[in-house]
Amino acid sequence: MAVDLSMPVLVVDDYSTxxxxxxxxxxxxxxxxID
Known part of the structure; x- marks a missing residue:
């Protein structure tokens, strides 16, 4: 499976872990x- 590493990803979760x-x-x- 090809992954576009320039694609932005937003990670949101209630738990920091x-x-x-x-x-x-x-x-x-x-x-x-990138924070």
């Missing part, structure tokens, strides 16, 4: 972290 997990997964896929 879940946000951290998703951010780490996206980083492993090659996305940049």
């Amino acid at each position: 879940m946000i951290r997990i998703i951010r780490n997964l996206l980083k492993q896929l090659g996305f940049e972290n």
Whole structure:
């Protein structure tokens, strides 16, 4: 499956732990972290 790494992704969740997990997964896929 091709992933467009220039595509913006917004992660929103009530729990900071879940946000951290998703951010780490996206980083492993090659996305940049911009706060």
